[in-house]
Amino acid sequence: MTVALMWEARAAEGRGEELLAWARAQELPVRPARRETFRASQDRVLVITWWDASPDAELPELPEPDGELVMRAVHRWRFESLGSD
Template structure:
C-alpha cells in the first residue's frame, strides 16, 4: 500500500522563503519513497511524502516550525493511494 502524508503551513508576512528553506532542510528518517515541495500564494508551503506502508503506520513527519515562521499551526493530512 502507498500512503501519502501532506504537510501544509502558511508563513508569516515576508517569511515565505524562510519557511520554504526550513521545510526543505528537514530530514526524515527513514526516507520516504518520494518527496515533493510546493509553494503557493500567501506564502504557503506544502510538502507531500509517499511511503510504502499501511495507512495507520507510524511514519516520520515534518515537525512544527518555530512560531515566528508561521501564522497558524501546520495542517496535516494522510491519504491512501488508489492508483493512477
C-alpha cells in the same frame, strides 16, 4: 500500499522564502519513497511524502516550525493511494 502524508504551513508575513528553506532542510529519520515540495500564494508551503506502508503505519512527519515563522499551526493530512488512472 502507498500512503501520502501532506504537510502544509503558511509563513508569517514576508517570511515565505525562509519557511520554504526551512521545510527543504528538514531531514526525516527514514527516507520516503518520494518527497515533493510546493509553494503557493500567501506564502504557503506544502510537502508531500509518499510511503510504501499500510494506512495506519507509524510514519515520520515534518515537525512544526518555530511559531514566529508561521501564521498558524501546520495542517496535516494522510491519504491512501487508490492508484492512478
